[in-house]
Amino acid sequence: MRALPPFLVLAFAAGATVLQAQVDYNARLGVTWATPLLRDSVVEEVQVRQKLAPTLVVGASLPIAPRYRAGLEVALTTSGYQAEEGGASSDLGTVRTGSVTLGLHGPISTDFRWRAGTGLLSYWPSQDQGAFARGGTTKFLAGAGIDYRRSLLPQWEMMVSLAYDFHRFTTDELQARGFSQRQGVQRIAATIGVARARR
Amino acid sequence: MSPRRLFPLLYLAAGGVMLSCADIATPSRNNAYEWRRLVTTATGVDTLSFHWPRSSLPVRIWAEDSLSLPAHVEHAIGEWEAAFLYGEFSAVAVSDSNEADVIVTSGIAPEGGFSISRLESLRAPECQGATDIELDASGQEIRRPIRVYVNPRFAPGSPGLDACMALTTTHEVGHSLGIFTHSPDAGDIMFGDPIVSVLSPRDRSTAELAYHIDATLSVAGR
Numbered sequence: 001m002r003a004l005p006p007f008l009v010l011a012f013a014a015g016a017t018v019l020q021a022q023v024d025y026n027a028r029l030g031v032t033w034a035t036p037l038l039r040d041s042v043v044e045e046v047q048v049r050q051k052l053a054p055t056l057v058v059g060a061s062l063p064i065a066p067r068y069r070a071g072l073e074v075a076l077t078t079s080g081y082q083a084e085e086g087g088a089s090s091d092l093g094t095v096r097t098g099s100v101t102l103g104l105h106g107p108i109s110t111d112f113r114w115r116a117g118t119g120l121l122s123y124w125p126s127q128d129q130g131a132f133a134r135g136g137t138t139k140f141l142a143g144a145g146i147d148y149r150r151s152l153l154p155q156w157e158m159m160v161s162l163a164y165d166f167h168r169f170t171t172d173e174l175q176a177r178g179f180s181q182r183q184g185v186q187r188i189a190a191t192i193g194v195a196r197a198r199r
Numbered sequence: 200m201s202p203r204r205l206f207p208l209l210y211l212a213a214g215g216v217m218l219s220c221a222d223i224a225t226p227s228r229n230n231a232y233e234w235r236r237l238v239t240t241a242t243g244v245d246t247l248s249f250h251w252p253r254s255s256l257p258v259r260i261w262a263e264d265s266l267s268l269p270a271h272v273e274h275a276i277g278e279w280e281a282a283f284l285y286g287e288f289s290a291v292a293v294s295d296s297n298e299a300d301v302i303v304t305s306g307i308a309p310e311g312g313f314s315i316s317r318l319e320s321l322r323a324p325e326c327q328g329a330t331d332i333e334l335d336a337s338g339q340e341i342r343r344p345i346r347v348y349v350n351p352r353f354a355p356g357s358p359g360l361d362a363c364m365a366l367t368t369t370h371e372v373g374h375s376l377g378i379f380t381h382s383p384d385a386g387d388i389m390f391g392d393p394i395v396s397v398l399s400p401r402d403r404s405t406a407e408l409a410y411h412i413d414a415t416l417s418v419a420g421r
Contacts, residue, residue: 041225042411046285083285085411090253092286130284170223177284177403178226 024069026159028057028193032077035186037169038131040179046085048131050095053079057161057191061105069105071115074098075189094126099141099165108146116144121167134172141167143187149195159195164188228404232387236379249332249341249416250377250409251288251300258290258376261299261344266355271368272303278369278388279376282403287410288376300418301345301375303368308348325363326351330374334416341418347371366396373402377409 032055038048054077061071078096082089103117121141125132143165149157168182235248251258262272269292276290296302308329331346349367353360370393381391387399398406 039222039225040284042228042407044411046411048285085285090286129280130286133281173284174223178400180224180226181222183223 022063024061024071024195024197026057026059026193026195028055028059028159028161028191030055030057030161030189030191030193032075032079032187032189034188036183037081037185038174038179038183042085044086046083048081048083048092050081051079053077053097055189055191057189057193067107071103071105071117073101073103073117073119075101092130095132095136096124096126098122098124101141101143101165105147111148111150113147113149114144115147115163116142118142121165123169123171131171131174134176137169137171139167139169141165145189149197152194155196157195157197159193161191161193162188163191228408230401231404231408232382232384232389232401233380234378234389234405234409245415247379247416248377248409248412249379249414249418251418252414253287255300255418255421256286256289258288258300259293259298260290260301260303260372260375261293261296262303263305265305266349266351266364267361268303268305268349268364268368271349271365272372274365275369275372278398279372279406282398282406283410284407287407290372290376296344299344300421301347301372303347303349303371305350306348307350308346325353325357325359326367328367328371330371332374332379335419339416341416343419343421345375347375362396366393369393369396369398373406376406377414378405 032053034050034053036047036049040046040048055075057073057075059071059073061069064070076096076098078094080091081093081095082091099119099121101117101119103115105113105115108114119141120138122138123132123136125136128135143163145161145163148160152158164186166184166186169185170179170182235246238245238247260272260276262268272292276292280289282288290301293299307327308331327350329348331348333342334340335342347368349364349371351357351360351364366388370388373389378389380389382389382401382405384390384399384401385392385394387393387402388395388397389402389405
């Protein structure tokens with residue numbers, strides 16, 4: 001029994017080393033486009049929309065089956081957002097988003113892989129005003145994407161990714177004002193970066 | 200590239216599109232009260248409406264340093280800005296009255312002297328307020344500054360006076376941002392004899408409508 005703790009430590013260390021050897025990391029930069037956060041009708045239709053958002057994504061994945069990997073991805077965006085009414089628009093400030101997605105990756109062909117996952121998306125407005133008067137919000141997120149990877153150097157690959165996700169948006173302020181249900185928001189992110197593959 | 204390998208992705212994408220098509224449901228703003236001023240002229244009734252244009256934002260408000268008026272004005276600005284979802288109105292307190300779009304002073308509104316719409320709330324026991332909006336000769340343009348008067352009826356420190364000054368300031372600032380009439384409901388800050396200290400949903404709906412309908416009055420340039 002005395003030998004058990006050292007054995008467990010060794011087993012854990014060996015397992016971690018094996019896992020580390022199989023972890024695939026990537027980091028990408030790009031842009032995210034999104035459909036309106038909110039459609040209102042005061043007199044005419046008013047839409048609140050995020051501008052094209054610079055995006056940073058970092059991800060890692062581990063093999064879970066011969067052809068499939070499980071991955072964790074963190075994506076950050078920051079952009080202005082604006083209200084549009086009757087062809088005129090007005091800036092409302094800046095909103096940042098952060099998402100954490102747990103997903104499944106699989107092969108399409110040699111250079112292409114698909115991925116799909118679900119996670120959480122948070123909105124962090126620069127100022128608590130308007131729809132965000134009672135602060136930001138966190139929503140469930142689901143999405144999918146296609147990755148293209150091409151070797152650059154030993155263990156390094158260029159990675160181009162196109163991702164789609166959706167969530168249902170509302171805030172405490174909107175609900176307090178009588179907005180019911182939620183606005184379906186779809187986002188498309190195009191990113192390019194590098195991946196360090198240890199396969 | 201085998202199409203079969205794309206199936207999971209296509210299923211997810213189709214599911215996502217279906218789930219995300221639903222829109223948020225907009226609240227009714229039918230609870231708004233009439234905010235425009237109806238003026239009888241020789242040819243009939245003229246409807247006067249106004250809101251600060253985006254090019255004039257933030258509206259600059261100067262408050263006399265007396266009876267906590269600067270604090271009451273700050274509170275009023277916060278209340279009214281929070282009424283809007285899309286940045287339709289914003290205001291700042293300024294230290295130079297010469298640059299102000301709205302001037303808030305203590306005291307009784309002077310008799311005459313303006314070609315104005317005088318909007319008064321007189322019935323509260325502790326204090327009273329008035330807003331003077333002066334129009335140019337054409338009757339289509341508001342001259343700056345709009346003047347707000349908040350007058351205590353009791354000595355400073357009297358019970359209820361500070362609260363009365365605060366809610367009356369919010370009420371009068373409401374006139375200065377374009378609500379030219381009084382609400383018929385005592386639950387609203389824009390009730391003729393205001394008794395509540397915060398905006399009601401009706402006040403908010405009214406302010407929102409006022410800022411999304413074309414105004415008949417403009418404001419003179421700075």
